[in-house]
Amino acid sequence: MAEVFTIRLRVWRQPGPQAPGRFVDYTVPNVNPHMSFLEMLDVLNEDLTLRGEAPIEFDHDCREGICGACGVVINGIAHGPNARTATCQLHMRDYRDGDTIVVEPWRARAFPVIRDLVVDRTAFDRIIAAGGYVSANTGAAPDANAIQIPKEDADEAFDYAACIGCGACVAACPNSSASLFTGSKVAHLALMPQGSPERKRRVAAMVAQMSDEGFGDCSNHAECEAVCPKGISIAAIALMRREYVKSVFG
């Protein structure tokens, strides 16, 4: 079996939304390199529970990088050091004995902390509700092959539709902008013929909602693309801007 080692953690603890938070230091011995990062936190939490301390709350669910529930800032980088990797897919083999890891929640005005590493991301749902859909009532659809879509377009739409809504883009952005998230949905739907009658209304409403939620504007830092676990390109933001301009002047 693999050699175990020791990790030092400095974790953001915050009892509730209004309570002040602070960093607390922990030592986790017996870290196995095959463990995932979240499994390492599980082990620490088991230990805290048995010692009568409050375990660290963090969101997680599928643990295979697709549900978008997990996500913390690890040593200053949203989802940690590996490109295109959600927190749950990060493994301890990327660390060495004695390493110190600083763990923080997403920090953004539009993502208030609920407890410890858990934040409220419902602003994302409201952006989608503002217009991120195709109005197609159940039952009214024509045959699936009635409209042909060039493979390249469908593939590109998929690349944007792959967004898991984790919020890393916001956490990484110096402006806390949700432009990559919003742009991904705008781009996905703009590339498909099905949503085209609603294009103008969609982009205008989603952009307005994004700004109402308190997310900042995009100023092309591209930090979002760097941390996106699905590797979504900031071309989404350019496409959103073109769509927006067309909706205003087109």
Added chain:
Amino acid sequence: MLLDSKVPDGPIADKWDHYRDTAKLVNPANKRKYTVLVVGTGLAGGSAAATLAELGYNVKSFCIQDSPRRAHSIAAQGGINAAKNYPNDGDSVWRLFHDTVKGGDYRSREANVYRLAQISNNIIDQCVAQGVPFAREYGGLLDNRSFGGAQVSRTFYSRGQTGQQLLLGAYQAMCRQIEAGKIEVFSRREMLDLVISESRAQGIVTRNLVNGEMERHVGDAVLLCTGGYGNVYYLSTNAKNTNVTAAWRCYKRGAFFANPCFTQIHPTCIPVSGDYQSKLTLMSESLRNDGRVWVPLNKGDRRRPEDIPEAERDYYLERRYPSFGNLVPRDVASRAAKKETDAGRGVGETQLAVYLDFGDAINRLGRDRIEERYGNLFEMYQRITAEDPYRVPMRIFPASHYTMGGLWVDYELQSTVPGLFVLGEANFSDHGANRLGASALMQGLADGYFVIPYTLGGYLAGLEPLSNTARDGEAFRIAEGDARERIQAMLDIKGSRTVMDFHRSLGRIMWDYVGMARTAEGLKTAISEIGSLRKSFWNDLVVPGENSTMNKSLEYAGRLADFLELGELMARDALERAESCGGHFREEYSSPEGEAVRRDDEFSFVAAWQYNTRPSDAILHKENLEFDNVKLTTRSYK
């Protein structure tokens, strides 16, 4: 009690049309007087909530996640079946129906399955209309691939993220109705009880997972769309928070639980690496289109796979099942893998794995083609194992994945509690004893988009809409009180073992005795061990923190308490079913070649369990299964 499946009369192909032609309708002005509570926001719940809201009902939607978009349907990889026959390879509604009944080893209800096959085509149309980016061919038409248990290509897919794309389609349809004011979403809420009054479901009690507050919700109907119970095995491919609690509480209030022992152990998952392991990751069945499964011919051969020459490899699925080869159904593939590892031919550090090898496919098609088909899965594999599957064969092993059993429902998807409907994986009806690949997404969306909108009307028509003041009634008060008491009881134990510790113990019992191979003796052991474990749980559990804040340990404890009861019922059901069928394999009932031996004369029924005070006192009811259209034969994939 007589279980009335309410299957309409007439030839199977006409039943659903006939039902729809004659179902009672609720007029548009009356629909807005009804409130429907939809619990769960996966494919079944999301599609039901959106569709019912479009029709004009008031919908309240509940999920334990922070957003409806995260329900575990999102993790489904491979695809969704439909009988479109676009590839012109001989598919039809009849064939999809037939394959599904056969794949389920003749333990599903024919009429439900036929309807599912009929609706399958509408689902694809609907999802395309929502803008779901399915895989396409260069001509712009939809692409298909094949899946286990079928000899046609009927599976539609979006790379290896089909569930995600279909779920986002349903979620976006929901969002449109949220904006329109027809759906109210309650996220981070857990249903802790069903409220029954005047002999019908009238609402639910939920706990707000942010602040612990109990909430009462009144509804004219309750739709349970809460998924399966595969996490009873502790390690499974299910999301960590997936649980049986909502369904179990309904069971304890009178809804029958059907075929709990029918669980699916999926053959291609990344093997366990250590005790700290929290979950297992699926490698999509679609990989078996191009990957070849093998083990070393010789016991204990510890050479690296590339050093084992072709002549010393055993492609056991191709050898044993020449006509289906690597694409045999999941139950067959899982058992075959177990047989090899039991015989000492397993591979990898733990020797609890077999190889899934893409070497031939890469030589034949080139790395680019393989990357295009499975790139995200290969990447996922590499992240978890630190091995490159383009160069070294994947190591895979079976793991708990899906549960065919669930709450009993009739043709209208209504449980034995009037007004409580159960959709998707949470019900039992369509997959029998084994689910074929790419059929779960199909069933979830069929139930939500196309079945419940018709059958719910039949229930609500003529029913007096409830007033919100019902929430102050006795039934709500009692249900809320019970839920509070249970929470307090867990917090008060202050013992010495954590929830996860207990869950691991339960998982071990379930995997060893109620897993891929079961015996009467083992099942009896399981029943007794689960009973002791449950006792120990209620005496020695430690739950940190309190009820009034976010407390995931407390949520987890409540879910495990229910798994500890369900596990016993699963073992009892498995003991009662003295035959082998689908995922339920009793060693006593197997052929000399190790194939399942079904006993149709005695066991061609649905086992529907009724709760009765204690887990061990559950009462068995039987719904006899009639097969008028598909001939009962020994399932063979040879």
